[in-house]
Amino acid sequence: MQKPCKELYSKYFYDEEGSLLFEQICELDEYYPTRTELSIMQQHVQEIATLLGPDCLLIEYGSGSSLKTRMLLDALQTPAGYVPIDISKELLLQSVASLASDYRGLEILPICADYTSTFRIPAYTRPSARRVGYYPGSTIGNFDPEPAKLFLQQIARTCRGGGLLIGVDLKKDFNILHRAYNDQQGVTAQFNKHLLVRINQELGANFQINQFGHYAFYNPGKGRVEMHLVSLKHQVVRVGNVEIPFKLGESIWTESSYKYTLEEFAQLAAKAGFTVERVWTDSRNFFSVQYLTVQ
Numbered sequence: 235m236q237k238p239c240k241e242l243y244s245k246y247f248y249d250e251e252g253s254l255l256f257e258q259i260c261e262l263d264e265y266y267p268t269r270t271e272l273s274i275m276q277q278h279v280q281e282i283a284t285l286l287g288p289d290c291l292l293i294e295y296g297s298g299s300s301l302k303t304r305m306l307l308d309a310l311q312t313p314a315g316y317v318p319i320d321i322s323k324e325l326l327l328q329s330v331a332s333l334a335s336d337y338r339g340l341e342i343l344p345i346c347a348d349y350t351s352t353f354r355i356p357a358y359t360r361p362s363a364r365r366v367g368y369y370p371g372s373t374i375g376n377f378d379p380e381p382a383k384l385f386l387q388q389i390a391r392t393c394r395g396g397g398l399l400i401g402v403d404l405k406k407d408f409n410i411l412h413r414a415y416n417d418q419q420g421v422t423a424q425f426n427k428h429l430l431v432r433i434n435q436e437l438g439a440n441f442q443i444n445q446f447g448h449y450a451f452y453n454p455g456k457g458r459v460e461m462h463l464v465s466l467k468h469q470v471v472r473v474g475n476v477e478i479p480f481k482l483g484e485s486i487w488t489e490s491s492y493k494y495t496l497e498e499f500a501q502l503a504a505k506a507g508f509t510v511e512r513v514w515t516d517s518r519n520f521f522s523v524q525y526l527t528v529q
């Protein structure tokens with residue numbers, strides 16, 4: 235069945251260039267999530283490390299630059315190993331090289347994969363007391379509710395008997411959300427359009443990048459920020475041998491970022507088999523870091 239709206243998966247943002255653009259977004263004044271999550275981690279990392287316990291195997295989903303992970307690794311007691319998983323190969327390799335030189339005793343077992351696919355946790359040498367997933371950055375917000383539940387269930391199976399430390403962005407004044415996804419320098423717009431650059435480069439397409447506009451807004455009914463690329467004219471784009479018509483104003487939906495209340499997220503976590511053990515937030519209640527456990 236044909237979908238009502240053209241759509242691309244947000245995981246395709248992240249090649250080497252896309253990951254660099256995301257790193258730039260994290261530095262923007264308007265983009266509060268990274269700064270806020272880092273400050274929560276800074277403030278509570280000792281308590282977090284105590285809850286995760288000694289000898290845990292840390293499995294990070296979408297590890298990116300592993301910046302927040304460093305804080306955790308500094309505080310964790312004798313971690314059994316670190317398994318960073320990311321789709322963006324170059325950034326994963328760079329981060330692992332840099333971690334390996336800074337954390338010499340730590341066994342690092344990187345996996346370059348789509349984390350929604352099936353993959354095996356590599357064999358590691360030190361015995362682990364439990365597996366703990368780490369999923370920061372509110373990347374869970376990129377999933378619609380049903381796929382979010384299925385993905386959390388997948389993590390629950392992997393980390394059974396352990397837990398999941400997760401960053402979850404919270405519902406707030408839509409003006410703050412609007413600014414975060416519509417920065418003045420246009421970095422988010424460039425990140426969004428990077429999808430078309432990739433399709434041109436990797437699939438031999440002929441998107442005219444400047445004929446698509448970045449459009450991001452908060453949809454209160456759905457509780458999500460939607461990011462789109464809107465065709466600025468009537469045009470036909472060729473992708474390989476296929477011609478794709480666009481009407482003036484027609485959009486390609488490129489990303490959703492769901493925002494949660496603490497109650498909504500607890501319900502989602504429960505559906506996936508997790509119990510919320512502890513929630514840390516910032517003073518403005520913009521963002522939360524949560525520790526969930528699974529039997």
Ligand SMILES: C[S@@+](CC[C@H](N)C(=O)[O-])C[C@H]1O[C@@H](n2cnc3c(N)ncnc32)[C@H](O)[C@@H]1O
Pocket residue numbers: 244245248253256268295296297298299300302319320321322347348349350370371372373
């Ligand atoms: C929003 S960024 C967050 C990066 C970092 N964890 C942080 O908190 O700043 C999402 C990260 O997940 C990775 N990613 C997104 N979708 C993925 C997928 N389906 N499989 C594996 N990695 C994915 C991206 O490459 C990127 O590094």
